[in-house]
Each structure stands twice: as structure tokens, then as C-alpha cells.
Amino acid sequence: xxxxxxxxxxxxxxxxxxxxxxxxxxxxxxxxxxxxxxxxxxxxxxxxxxxxxxxxxxxxxxxxxxxxxxxxxxxxxxxxxxxxxxxxxxxxxxxxxxxxxxxxxxxxxxxxxxxxxxxxxxxxxxxxxxxxxxxxxxxxxxxxxxxxxxxxxxxxxxxxxxxxxxxxxxxxxxxxxxxxxxxxxxxxxxxxxxxxxxxxxxxxxxxxxxxxxxxxxxxxxxxxxxxxxxxxxxxxxxxxxxxxxxxxxxxxxxxxxxxxxxxxxxxxxxxxxxxxxxxxxxxxxxxxxxxxxxxxxxxxxxxxxxxxxxxxxxxxxxxxxxxxxxxxxxxxxxxxxxxxxxxxxxxxxxxxxxxxxxxxxxxxxxxxxxxxxxxxxxxxxxxxxxxxxxxxxxxxxxxxxxxxxxxxxxxxxxxxxxxxxxxxxxxxxxxxxxxxxxxxxxxxxxxxxxxxxxxxxxxxxxxxxxxxxxxxxxxxxxxxxxxxxxxxxxxxxxxxxxxxxxxxxxxxxxxxxxxxxxxxxxxxxxxxxxxxxxxxxxxxxxxxxxxxxxxxxxxxxxxxxxxxxxxxxxxxxxxxxxxxxxx
Numbered sequence: 085x086x087x088x089x090x091x092x093x094x095x096x097x098x099x100x101x102x103x104x105x106x107x108x109x110x111x112x113x114x115x116x117x118x119x120x121x122x123x124x125x126x127x128x129x130x131x132x133x134x135x136x137x138x139x140x141x142x143x144x145x146x147x148x149x150x151x152x153x154x155x156x157x158x159x160x161x162x163x164x165x166x167x168x169x170x171x172x173x174x175x176x177x178x179x180x181x182x183x184x185x186x187x188x189x190x191x192x193x194x195x196x197x198x199x200x201x202x203x204x205x206x207x208x209x210x211x212x213x214x215x216x217x218x219x220x221x222x223x224x225x226x227x228x229x230x231x232x233x234x235x236x237x238x239x240x241x242x243x244x245x246x247x248x249x250x251x252x253x254x255x256x257x258x259x260x261x262x263x264x265x266x267x268x269x270x271x272x273x274x275x276x277x278x279x280x281x282x283x284x285x286x287x288x289x290x291x292x293x294x295x296x297x298x299x300x301x302x303x304x305x306x307x308x309x310x311x312x313x314x315x316x317x318x319x320x321x322x323x324x325x326x327x328x329x330x331x332x333x334x335x336x337x338x339x340x341x342x343x344x345x346x347x348x349x350x351x352x353x354x355x356x357x358x359x360x361x362x363x364x365x366x367x368x369x370x371x372x373x374x375x376x377x378x379x380x381x382x383x384x385x386x387x388x389x390x391x392x393x394x395x396x397x398x399x400x401x402x403x404x405x406x407x408x409x410x411x412x413x414x415x416x417x418x419x420x421x422x423x424x425x426x427x428x429x430x431x432x433x434x435x436x437x438x439x440x441x442x443x444x445x446x447x448x449x450x451x452x453x454x455x456x457x458x459x460x461x462x463x464x465x466x467x468x469x470x471x472x473x474x475x476x477x478x479x480x481x482x483x484x485x486x487x488x489x490x491x492x493x494x495x496x497x498x499x500x501x502x503x504x505x506x507x508x509x510x511x512x513x514x515x516x517x518x519x520x521x522x523x524x525x526x527x528x529x530x531x532x533x534x535x536x537x538x539x540x541x542x543x544x545x546x547x548x549x550x551x552x553x554x555x556x557x558x559x560x561x562x563x564x565x566x567x568x569x570x571x572x573x574x575x576x577x578x579x580x581x582x583x584x585x586x587x588x589x590x591x592x593x594x595x596x597x598x599x600x601x602x603x604x605x606x607x608x609x610x611x612x613x614x615x616x617x618x619x620x621x622x623x624x625x626x627x628x629x630x631x632x633x634x635x636x637x638x639x640x641x642x643x644x645x646x647x648x649x650x651x652x653x654x655x656x657x658x659x660x661x662x663x664x665x666x667x
């Protein structure tokens with residue numbers, strides 16, 4: 085009674101002083117909301133202390149606003165709110181197939197997770213990392229997963245995030261402090277088990293404000309995120325029910341501790357047949373609808389669609405294909421409006437395509453017209469998918485200089501030096517004098533100099549190009565190769581084999597040399613590609629040369645002897661050996 089009497093006196097005094105707002109009203113409302121929340125005893129006790137503090141602070145004080153905002157954030161969070169959904173595996177599979185064509189491995193992994201969730205009540209949220217080139221459907225696949233599971237969907241783009249506080253929040257002592265983006269997103273969707281897509285996780289950077297990738301470690305670690313501590317809240321919050329999906333274009337820019345927390349699923353890109361189906365089933369109807377057309381206004385023949393894929397786009401995904409189809413729809417829309425006949429129909433064929441899209445932007449088929457000396461075709465794996473890499477070498481009189489151009493990274497420059505050292509160590513076997521390099525200059529060039537190139541898979545391509553130029557023996561024009569080289573001529577395995585074979589297939593290169601240790605990776609390559617291509621496996625550089633160079637009897641020119649077995653001192657003195665070997 086005494087407490088009630090004193091509170092009424094305080095209200096009366098505030099009313100007489102002109103303070104219409106009751107400072108105790110907020111606290112009373114917060115206490116009522118706190119009783120309805122199901123949270124841990126520790127969090128409840130801490131929140132209760134903050135509400136009591138709120139009663140004692142004058143409303144005009146700056147600290148009152150800070151404490152009030154803090155309590156509001158705590159009470160707005162969905163501590164125990166979970167969106168219930170009936171999991172139907174068959175229906176989920178149907179939804180995933182409706183939204184995306186292909187992508188069998190990611191779909192299989194999602195359905196496995198849903199199957200396990202139907203058998204057990206609680207499973208720690210998996211952290212999937214979808215890695216692939218732009219335009220292959222990583223983010224849209226995450227949306228489809230949320231729809232298939234019947235959960236809310238949150239997307240957070242991490243591209244360009246430098247501040248650790250974006251993830252973990254600010255301390256309450258800072259002016260304008262807020263929780264991190266994770267907590268903010270949960271407040272917005274009002275449930276504690278959404279599908280959370282962390283987009284572009286490989287684009288984060290570091291500066292003096294901290295390392296956001298390190299802040300993500302606790303968020304994405306299933307062993308820790310059941311008690312996630314945001315700097316602003318300063319209390320444990322359970323993130324273990326969230327289904328985290330991350331997307332990235334490349335793995336090498338993601339720190340290894342962060343990669344360790346995630347299950348990597350690669351989405352390498354689409355075949356021509358898959359692009360045809362995607363364009364026909366998804367992209368064309370979507371763009372017809374977006375541009376206000378009817379299905380009867382526009383039809384694209386299969387040959388015209390294939391021509392757009394081959395000669396107007398060069399990509400692993402389908403983003404540029406969608407742009408080109410949108411361009412066709414815009415042209416048709418203009419013709420309909422100008423002709424004032426909204427029911428007119430336009431049929432797009434291969435012959436009429438240039439009038440809509442202009443001259444073709446790309447050449448279909450990358451191989452040379454004929455075998456050439458000092459020109460070799462390599463394969464590279466970039467963030468944009470697999471790419472064909474032409475390597476050239478020119479020999480000229482000089483003083484032993486080696487020039488490497490084409491904006492190559494450190495790794496590729498080292499591969500070029502290793503290839504040259506390998507050649508010099510076996511000069512006797514190839515019929516060259518031991519000091520041949522002192523009288524010539526070697527220029528190695530990779531065209532498209534404006535495009536940065538790097539990676540440990542161009543060693544055998546560089547070595548073959550140099551040897552071809554020195555021995556004046558042409559390289560097969562219908563063949564591509566990928567593999568790293570050691571100083572002893574051993575061919576080391578490489579990564580991104582599926583993406584490289586897709587690029588070779590797009591470029592009409594039907595023979596590819598790969599390291600023998602990568603033979604196991606061929607199981608992940610679609611059968612349609614393997615049927616069209618001849619895959620040659622090699623273990624040593626001599627095998628590469630015998631398969632790649634065009635000469636009458638490669639076995640005699642490139643013997644399988646180890647360099648240590650050759651008496652170099654005796655061999656180099658015999659001029660007739662050099663002549664015989666060259667013949």
C-alpha cells in the first residue's frame with residue numbers, strides 16, 4: 085500500500101510539473117511483456133534489473149533512452165518463437181525441381197537434411213556453402229530451400245563488409261549502438277528458425293575496425309552458436325535452429341577457419357542442354373511477363389536459343405542469357421507499340437537474330453585452325469567459371485632473357501620459371517646444347533593482357549609451349565591441357581576439373597590432357613561431356629609431350645629416361661648426338 089501511495093504521489097507531482105508522460109508506464113509495460121517471454125533465468129534476471137534501473141532514471145536523462153532502447157531490443161527478439169512447418173519430402177523435392185533445373189547435388193543434400201529432421205526432434209543447423217560462378221542460381225536456390233521447408237527467408241549481403249560490429253554489434257556505451265545484422269534480422273522476421281542466406285561471404289575484407297570473417301566463426305560454428313553472444317545484448321542467444329546458407333564465387337578468399345565450419349557444395353555451371361532448358365522453361369516466360377507481352381507475341385526457335393547461348397553469351401551461369409532474352413523482348417515490345425497491333429506475333433529464328441541482338445559477340449569454338457609452333461591451349465578456373473587460356477612463346481636471338489607478359493599472377497610466373505628449369509635440365513635429351521639459353525631470348529605471352537590470370541595449373545601448358553617453340557614442333561590444335569609441373573617433370577593434380585572440362589566442351593576442344601591423380605574427379609563430370617571428349621591421363625611431362633606435339637614418332641624424340649640416367653658431361657661434348665637427336 086505504501087509503494088502504491090508513493091507512486092500515485094509521483095504521478096500527481098509530474099502532472100503538476102507538466103510531465104504528462106509517466107516514467108513508470110514504460111517500466112510497467114516492459115515488466116508485463118517480460119512475464120510473457122520464455123528465456124533463460126540469467127537473461128530474465130538481467131532484463132529485470134535493467135527495467136528496475138529504468139524506473140529510477142528521469143525520462144529527460146540521456147541514459148533513460150539508452151536503457152529503454154536496450155530493454156526494447158531484448159523484448160522484441162523471438163526468444164522462443166519457431167515457425168512450425170510440416171515437412172513433406174516429396175513436396176519439397178517438387179518445389180526444388182520447379183524452381184531450378186539441374187543442381188542435383190545441392191538438392192540431394194537439402195532433401196537429406198529434411199529427411200533427418202523428420203526423424204529427430206532437434207538437429208544442429210547445418211551450414212552449407214554454395215560455391216560457383218555468378219549467375220548459376222546460388223541465392224535463388226537458398227530462397228527455394230526456404231519455400232520447400234516452409235520457413236522465413238533472410239538474405240544478408242556481406243560484400244564489402246569491413247566492420248566487425250556489422251556482425252557482432254556495438255558495445256552499449258557507444259552513441260547510436262545497435263546489435264549486429266544477425267540479431268537485427270531475427271527481430272525483423274519474428275521467428276528463431278529461418279533460412280538465413282549469407283551472400284558473398286568471400287567478398288568480406290579487413291581493416292582497422294576488425295575482421296568480420298573472424299566474427300562469423302561463432303555464428304557459423306554448430307558447437308558454439310547455441311550460446312551466441314552479441315556485443316550489444318551481452319547475453320547468450322540461441323542460433324542453433326537457424327539453417328545457415330552461405331554463397332561464394334571462390335574458396336581461396338575465404339579464411340580456412342571459416343571454411344572449416346561449412347560444408348562446401350560446388351555449383352560448377354551449366355551445359356548447353358541445361359541452358360536451353362533453363363532459357364525455355366524459366367527465363368523466356370519470365371521476361372515475356374515482365375515486359376508486358378503475351379505468350380503469343382513472341383516465340384524463339386531452338387536453333388535461335390542455341391545461337392544466343394553460343395555466340396552472344398560466354399559464361400558458366402545464365403545471367404547474360406537472361407539479359408539477351410530481355411533485349412529481344414524489349415525490341416518486340418517497341419514494334420508492337422509502334423505498329424499499334426498488340427496481338428501480332430514475332431518468331432525469332434537464327435536468320436532474324438542479328439536484327440534483334442546485333443552482330444555476334446563471341447566466336448563459337450576456340451581452337452586454332454591448324455597446329456602451330458609455340459601455341460598451346462590451356463584451361464583455367466576463375467571466379468567466372470572455367471576458361472580457355474591460349475599460351476604463346478616466341479624465340480629470338482638475345483642474351484638469355486625471359487619475358488613473361490599477360491598480367492600473370494605470382495603462381496603462374498613461378499610455373500613458367502619451373503617449366504624453363506625443367507627444360508634446361510633435360511636439354512641433352514631434347515638435342516639442345518647445355519648453354520642454349522644464353523644465345524636466345526624467350527617471350528611467353530598469355531593473350532587478353534587486361535584480364536588477371538593466376539593459379540597452380542598452367543605448368544604443363546607453359547612447358548609444352550616453350551619446348552614446342554625451341555624444337556620447332558607444332559602442338560595439336562584440337563587439344564587442351566591442365567596440370568602443374570615439378571622440376572623433375574612430374575605432373576601434379578589440379579582443382580576445378582569439372583569447370584575446366586565444361587570450358588573445353590564449350591570451345592569445341594574434344595581432347596583434354598589431365599593429371600593421372602585427377603582421374604577420380606571424372607565421376608563428378610556429366611556423362612554427356614565424357615561421351616563427347618577424349619580424356620588423356622598423364623603422370624610425367626614426357627607423356628604430355630608425346631601426346632601433344634605433332635611429329636612422326638614422339639616416342640623416339642621424348643624418351644622416358646630420368647635426367648639423372650644421362651651422362652651429361654659426355655653427351656654435351658658430342659656434336660653428332662645433338663644433330664642425331666634433332667633428326
